[in-house]
Amino acid sequence: MYARIISTGKYLPKKILTNSELEKIVDTSDEWILSRTGIESRHIAADDEFTSHLAEKAANIALKTAGLNSNDIDLVVVGTCTPDRMFPNVACLIQERMGIKGPAFSLEAACSGFVYALTVADQFICAGKAKRALVIGAETMSRLIDWTDRETCVLFGDGAGAVILEASEEPGLIFSDLGADGQHRKLLYTDTGLSNMRSSVDGDLKMKGNEVFKVAVRTLEQMVDKVLKDNQLEQGDIDWLVPHQANLRIISATAKRLGLPMERVVVTVNKHGNTSAASIPMALDTAVKDGRIKNGDLILLEAFGGGFTWGSCLLKF
Numbered sequence: 379m380y381a382r383i384i385s386t387g388k389y390l391p392k393k394i395l396t397n398s399e400l401e402k403i404v405d406t407s408d409e410w411i412l413s414r415t416g417i418e419s420r421h422i423a424a425d426d427e428f429t430s431h432l433a434e435k436a437a438n439i440a441l442k443t444a445g446l447n448s449n450d451i452d453l454v455v456v457g458t459c460t461p462d463r464m465f466p467n468v469a470c471l472i473q474e475r476m477g478i479k480g481p482a483f484s485l486e487a488a489c490s491g492f493v494y495a496l497t498v499a500d501q502f503i504c505a506g507k508a509k510r511a512l513v514i515g516a517e518t519m520s521r522l523i524d525w526t527d528r529e530t531c532v533l534f535g536d537g538a539g540a541v542i543l544e545a546s547e548e549p550g551l552i553f554s555d556l557g558a559d560g561q562h563r564k565l566l567y568t569d570t571g572l573s574n575m576r577s578s579v580d581g582d583l584k585m586k587g588n589e590v591f592k593v594a595v596r597t598l599e600q601m602v603d604k605v606l607k608d609n610q611l612e613q614g615d616i617d618w619l620v621p622h623q624a625n626l627r628i629i630s631a632t633a634k635r636l637g638l639p640m641e642r643v644v645v646t647v648n649k650h651g652n653t654s655a656a657s658i659p660m661a662l663d664t665a666v667k668d669g670r671i672k673n674g675d676l677i678l679l680e681a682f683g684g685g686f687t688w689g690s691c692l693l694k695f
């Protein structure tokens with residue numbers, strides 16, 4: 379038994395924040411942001427728009443694209459580090475609004491949240507515990523941002539992406555590999571929390587960007603080496619790389635290691651910045667809907683994020 383992605387959807391909030399608009403908020407420039415990250419603009423959720431609202435919109439598109447209705451889904455898994463509230467979890471909020479039955483939970487693995495969520499949903503399906511899962515990555519990163527910190531506020535944005543994962547006799551998800559290492563926690567973190575009784579309305583994401591960059595590139599290179607080796611693949615064998623969209627330079631380094639030209643890498647970071655767990659399903663949806671990714675293509679999803687966490691999923695689309 380396999381689990382196959384049968385449809386995708388994405389949603390980006392309407393408000394767009396460009397690099398030139400950011401120049402008016404902090405001491406930065408379009409040229410600096412573009413050359414260091416590849417980001418041109420990001421989307422920002424409205425004040426009354428929360429992670430579950432973005433997630434629900436992406437989920438409804440994925441459902442409609444598949445020609446299914448809510449009764450056809452029996453599991454909801456959401457990757458997010460920006461939940462509306464501690465509970466009900468984001469998946470339960472969506473489940474109630476969409477009228478879905480079955481287990482529904484969120485998991486928190488920062489930018490690797492979608493790859494973690496997809497891997498968990500795959501396990502449910504392969505174990506016969508679910509037939510069709512709604513798997514979502516959704517974030518309102520703008521709420522965690524300190525808008526006076528030019529080193530971080532230019533990087534992040536809001537959005538949501540969703541896929542429907544279905545039990546199948548044909549290969550779908552064929553390999554996944556998750557990892558984590560808490561020892562680097564001081565390179566990328568927030569202080570905001572409930573258990574530690576700290577909350578912030580202004581956001582408090584902190585990052586040593588330079589050091590995160592180095593660990594990210596090194597870890598992703600090791601990860602793609604393992605994907606190739608464990609699946610007896612050669613460099614260049616993968617049809618499409620759909621990476622976490624944090625920084626164009628990190629994406630290019632991973633593509634190089636895979637022996638892939640940039641024409642076979644889905645890049646959307648320019649349009650929405652780093653949307654954490656939402657970025658992979660949004661990029662996947664973009665390339666599926668514009669016709670680049672076709673049935674039967676071999677696709678690698680890979681992510682790295684706060685924790686640190688990381689993960690890869692190799693799948694036949």
Ligand code: COA
Pocket residue numbers: 405406407410411414415489528529530532585586587588589590591594624625628652682683684
């Ligand atoms: N605008 C203008 N200048 C800025 C700036 C901004 N928004 N942010 C930082 N700078 C300045 C720094 O203050 C520094 O100035 P100095 O040389 O006078 O001290 C200079 O630019 C270089 O800073 P540095 O941090 O070395 O730049 P960098 O080339 O490493 O690029 C990042 C910074 C954040 C773009 C890059 O490190 C990065 O992308 N890291 C990974 C981040 C990431 O992906 N995190 C999420 C993981 S999922």
